[in-house]
Amino acid sequence: xxxxxxxxxxxxxGLGVTARTAKETMFPDGMLRNPVPAPSKGAAxxxxxxxxxxxxxxxxGVISLNEDNCTACMLCARECPDWCIYIEAHKxxxxxxxxxxxxxxxxxxxxxxxxxxxxxxCGICVEVCPFEALYWSPEYEYSEVRIADxxxxxxxLGQWFETVPDNEPYEPGAEVKKKPVSRKGAK
Amino acid sequence: MTAITDRQKLxxxxxxxxxxxxxxxxxxEGMTLNMGPQHPATHGTLRIVAKLxxxxxVSADPVMGYMHRGYEKLTEVRTYPQVTTLVNRIDxxxxxxxxxxxxxxxxxxxxxxxxxxxxWIRTLLFELSRIANIVLFLGDMAVQLGALTPVFFAFRDRxxxxxxxxxxxxxxxxxxxxxIGGLKDDLPKGWIAETKAAMEKxxxxxxxxxxxxxxxxxxxxRTRGIGVIPPDIGLQYGLSGANIRASGVDWDLRRDxxxxxxxxxxxxxxxxxxxxDSFARFWVRMQETREATRMVDQLCDGLPSGPIMAKVPRIIxxxxxxxxxxxxxxxxxxxxxxVSQGDLTPFRVKIRTASFNxxxxxxxxxxxVYVPDIITILASLYFILGDIDR
Amino acid sequence: MIAALDLPYWAxxxxxxxxxxxxxxxxxxxxxYLFLFKLISFMQSRLGPMEAGPHGTMQLLAEVGKWLQxxxxxxxxxxxxxxxxxxxxxxxxxFLMFVVIPAGPTAVVSSLPTGIFYVLAVxxxxxxxxxxxxxxxxxxYALMGGLRAAGQLIAYxxxxxxxxxxxxxxxxxxxxxxxxxxxxxxxxxxxxxxxxPYVLTQLVGFVVFMIxxxxxxxxxxxxxxxxxSEVVGGWMVEYTGIRFLVFFLSEFAxxxxxxxxxxxxxxxxxxxxxxxxxxxxxxxxxxxxxxxxIILLTKTMxxxxxxxWVRFSMPRFREDQLQRMAWKFxxxxxxxxxxxxxxxKVVM
Numbered sequence: 001x002x003x004x005x006x007x008x009x010x011x012x013x014g015l016g017v018t019a020r021t022a023k024e025t026m027f028p029d030g031m032l033r034n035p036v037p038a039p040s041k042g043a044a045x046x047x048x049x050x051x052x053x054x055x056x057x058x059x060x061g062v063i064s065l066n067e068d069n070c071t072a073c074m075l076c077a078r079e080c081p082d083w084c085i086y087i088e089a090h091k092x093x094x095x096x097x098x099x100x101x102x103x104x105x106x107x108x109x110x111x112x113x114x115x116x117x118x119x120x121x122c123g124i125c126v127e128v129c130p131f132e133a134l135y136w137s138p139e140y141e142y143s144e145v146r147i148a149d150x151x152x153x154x155x156x157l158g159q160w161f162e163t164v165p166d167n168e169p170y171e172p173g174a175e176v177k178k179k180p181v182s183r184k185g186a187k
Numbered sequence: 188m189t190a191i192t193d194r195q196k197l198x199x200x201x202x203x204x205x206x207x208x209x210x211x212x213x214x215x216e217g218m219t220l221n222m223g224p225q226h227p228a229t230h231g232t233l234r235i236v237a238k239l240x241x242x243x244x245v246s247a248d249p250v251m252g253y254m255h256r257g258y259e260k261l262t263e264v265r266t267y268p269q270v271t272t273l274v275n276r277i278d279x280x281x282x283x284x285x286x287x288x289x290x291x292x293x294x295x296x297x298x299x300x301x302x303x304x305x306x307w308i309r310t311l312l313f314e315l316s317r318i319a320n321i322v323l324f325l326g327d328m329a330v331q332l333g334a335l336t337p338v339f340f341a342f343r344d345r346x347x348x349x350x351x352x353x354x355x356x357x358x359x360x361x362x363x364x365x366x367i368g369g370l371k372d373d374l375p376k377g378w379i380a381e382t383k384a385a386m387e388k389x390x391x392x393x394x395x396x397x398x399x400x401x402x403x404x405x406x407x408x409r410t411r412g413i414g415v416i417p418p419d420i421g422l423q424y425g426l427s428g429a430n431i432r433a434s435g436v437d438w439d440l441r442r443d444x445x446x447x448x449x450x451x452x453x454x455x456x457x458x459x460x461x462x463x464d465s466f467a468r469f470w471v472r473m474q475e476t477r478e479a480t481r482m483v484d485q486l487c488d489g490l491p492s493g494p495i496m497a498k499v500p501r502i503i504x505x506x507x508x509x510x511x512x513x514x515x516x517x518x519x520x521x522x523x524x525x526v527s528q529g530d531l532t533p534f535r536v537k538i539r540t541a542s543f544n545x546x547x548x549x550x551x552x553x554x555x556v557y558v559p560d561i562i563t564i565l566a567s568l569y570f571i572l573g574d575i576d577r
Numbered sequence: 578m579i580a581a582l583d584l585p586y587w588a589x590x591x592x593x594x595x596x597x598x599x600x601x602x603x604x605x606x607x608x609x610y611l612f613l614f615k616l617i618s619f620m621q622s623r624l625g626p627m628e629a630g631p632h633g634t635m636q637l638l639a640e641v642g643k644w645l646q647x648x649x650x651x652x653x654x655x656x657x658x659x660x661x662x663x664x665x666x667x668x669x670x671x672f673l674m675f676v677v678i679p680a681g682p683t684a685v686v687s688s689l690p691t692g693i694f695y696v697l698a699v700x701x702x703x704x705x706x707x708x709x710x711x712x713x714x715x716x717x718y719a720l721m722g723g724l725r726a727a728g729q730l731i732a733y734x735x736x737x738x739x740x741x742x743x744x745x746x747x748x749x750x751x752x753x754x755x756x757x758x759x760x761x762x763x764x765x766x767x768x769x770x771x772x773x774p775y776v777l778t779q780l781v782g783f784v785v786f787m788i789x790x791x792x793x794x795x796x797x798x799x800x801x802x803x804x805x806s807e808v809v810g811g812w813m814v815e816y817t818g819i820r821f822l823v824f825f826l827s828e829f830a831x832x833x834x835x836x837x838x839x840x841x842x843x844x845x846x847x848x849x850x851x852x853x854x855x856x857x858x859x860x861x862x863x864x865x866x867x868x869x870x871i872i873l874l875t876k877t878m879x880x881x882x883x884x885x886w887v888r889f890s891m892p893r894f895r896e897d898q899l900q901r902m903a904w905k906f907x908x909x910x911x912x913x914x915x916x917x918x919x920x921x922k923v924v925m
Contacts, residue, residue, distance in 0.1 A: 018336055018399070025619040043624045334891055408895075
């Protein structure tokens with residue numbers, strides 16, 4: 001099928017498109033309603049860092065750790081494609097559940113580091129964790145001057161937990177049930 | 188000046204002899220021009236070694252491999268979810284589309300079918316990836332030809348699509364959303380309405396590009412009749428996607444291949460053009476973008492309710508066997524040949540990418556054209572280096 | 578005004594040269610800010626530079642500072658002396674262009690009787706600078722850009738000259754100041770309300786001149802020499818730091834200069850129609866000492882805006898299409914224009 005031939009001399013129409021875009025940028029409310037140029041409002045860009053756009057709640061910005069839930073099962077460290085999670089734990093005795101019972105042996109975390117210079121932001125660790133200890137947070141402003149500072153340790157990962165958003169509702173027709181983010185006891 | 192070794196001297200003499208073979212009648216020297224691997228026009232690290240006679244190309248050879256990352260070897264030691272993550276990065280502009288053939292091949296081996304809602308959303312995200320990819324092409328071809336403005340419109344309107352992909356999957360460029368048996372999560376509330384609004388903006392963008400680029404006489408003068416690919420030559424070289432459809436071959440894997448997506452339940456058409464030149468390739472992709480927006484609207488309207496994931500064991504071990512699934516990706520035909528021996532990891536994955544074959548036609552196509560036409564032809568063939576080199 | 582102070586000739590010349598040396602880069606800087614930073618940004622739905630100074634007004638100053646502190650790199654295999662010459666050639670030819678452009682009743686560095694002829698001759702000298710830059714860079718891309726520039730700039734000299742000939746025939750003089758006065762005092766079929774700006778009678782010449790100017794400046798759609806996606810900077814590719822700054826500023830100064838020439842020849846320059854108030858005598862003349870430059874600046878910026886508007890909206894021609902357009906299209910049209918003007922001048 002041959003392409004349609006332009007009716008108005010084509011390049012004049014092209015000039016009109018750019019002129020119209022310039023006009024829409026300078027006068028976003030229309031030239032008559034507000035004749036003062038306001039390009040900051042009409043442009044499609046935001047002036048970061050003066051203005052910051054909020055990413056979507058599901059955006060994969062940074063991973064946060066809820067240390068109370070973690071049992072050092074090592075599933076996340078194993079499944080990471082980059083092997084960027086470093087976990088060390090030791091066994092201790094926790095008090096028995098009821099009086100007169102046996103002390104329980106639990107894993108206590110010594111070290112839980114995520115190296116964000118290697119992290120591919122794939123989310124496999126968050127998905128695979130059986131105890132819901134890892135959560136995604138849309139925070140993205142954690143760039144560092146040194147690469148070594150991109151290794152976030154246990155306490156820093158716990159600090160990200162405040163920024164984890166609650167689960168949003170789904171579109172009608174979805175049958176997914178997700179457990180809400182458990183925040184009790186989190187630091 | 189450093190001293191020249193004997194080896195360098197011999198190489199210099201050989202190059203001069205090669206240049207002297209060019210244009211024996213006029214006894215002028217030809218010039219070997221290296222375009223790339225760092226060059227604004229080669230979409231990445233492609234190198235074109237062009238022998239020029241003035242401004243005319245005598246021969247041109249593409250040198251690929253500057254971005255080879257060893258994907259097929261990497262997949263031998265990664266589990267299936269990890270491979271899904273890696274595979275996003277082959278064609279990074281329409282990255283959800285890379286996951287789909289791999290997941291479909293694995294589902295074929297496991298004999299699992301995704302529930303209908305998952306198939307519809309999979310098709311939805313596939314078409315959104317196509318729109319994101321081709322919208323960039325529409326702006327990019329214009330900037331290769333010198334028009335500075337359309338590419339900004341392309342990035343501006345592509346943001347709407349990327350925002351939609353981000354609100355579902357969490358990642359703008361690397362969704363990592365497809366799973367064996369379905370998808371990772373369902374759509375958040377309000378997503379369907381926002382996506383339909385984004386499609387309106389894409390349609391406005393297509394109209395703007397039609398006025399600004401396609402209607403411009405200069406653009407037509409630069410692209411009509413340049414880089415004509417006859418259909419039989421194109422098929423011999425293994426071209427796919429819009430490149431072959433612009434030469435008149437009516438072949439689209441969405442309609443003709445067997446896939447696990449729901450194209451047969453939608454009302455859409457395949458666009459072809461008879462000329463086979465660069466303008467035809469641009470035109471076909473423009474119409475495909477519009478068609479994709481209409482498909483997305485239909486998919487949004489007809490979405491069935493239901494579960495998002497089939498019953499799949501926690502640790503995925505794919506039974507032994509081989510499967511090849513090819514889909515109509517934005518760049519062309521992309522296929523994954525997965526060989527499994529019953530482990531956690533695939534035994535061998537062969538990735539058939541569209542851009543590798545699309546670029547292989549350049550030696551044949553670039554003979555006798557002018558240097559600016561090299562740029563036009565490369566831009567209209569539209570390859571991504573990650574897709575060529577893997 | 579300067580003559581009224583009764584200074585010796587050398588002092589007058591020094592002052593005039595000093596003023597021109599300040600005005601030219603300032604004009605170029607205004608053009609850069611308005612058009613390259615802001616107009617293209619608004620056309621692309623973005624804001625452009627905003628950080629350096631209020632709304633990015635100091636951005637060019639910041640860029641100048643950046644270029645000044647760069648390392649002075651000369652390629653090893655380049656011809657050392659030839660490599661350093663082109664910035665001076667191009668800068669010189671651009672500055673010399675501004676010598677005859679009148680900005681007021683007496684505000685002109687030197688009102689040569691061969692005004693237009695001199696301007697066109699001197700602006701062609703920059704071609705030599707481009708060629709030398711392309712050859713001396715020892716770079717295949719630079720060579721290709723330089724050769725393309727040679728063909729293009731020489732080809733488009735002719736339409737420019739021929740378009741101007743129509744104006745000269747109609748005005749009967751080559752002197753720029755005289756042309757301005759004639760447009761201001763003229764009348765169209767007895768109606769003197771808007772004077773006689775030659776854009777009305779020489780519309781064809783005006784369009785041909787603007788197209789030729791676009792090609793002389795090397796702006797899209799004629800930017801083959803510096804086609805960024807092909808030869809990556811063409812003849813300028815090896816130049817960095819101050820040398821590149823000189824090329825950059827002279828490109829914009831030349832744009833301002835050619836627009837000033839076009840507004841002088843076709844739009845009436847610094848003057849207003851004489852029926853409003855006579856710009857050459859009495860209070861009108863006194864007002865025009867101050868108002869003339871402002872009026873000329875406005876008209877110039879409007880034309881420069883059109884040049885850059887077209888630059889940011891179009892793809893580029895291939896060189897053979899470019900050459901075909903010059904030789905087979907623009908030159909015949911401008912020759913017809915000259916013939917028509919001559920006939921009508923004799924008849925009417």
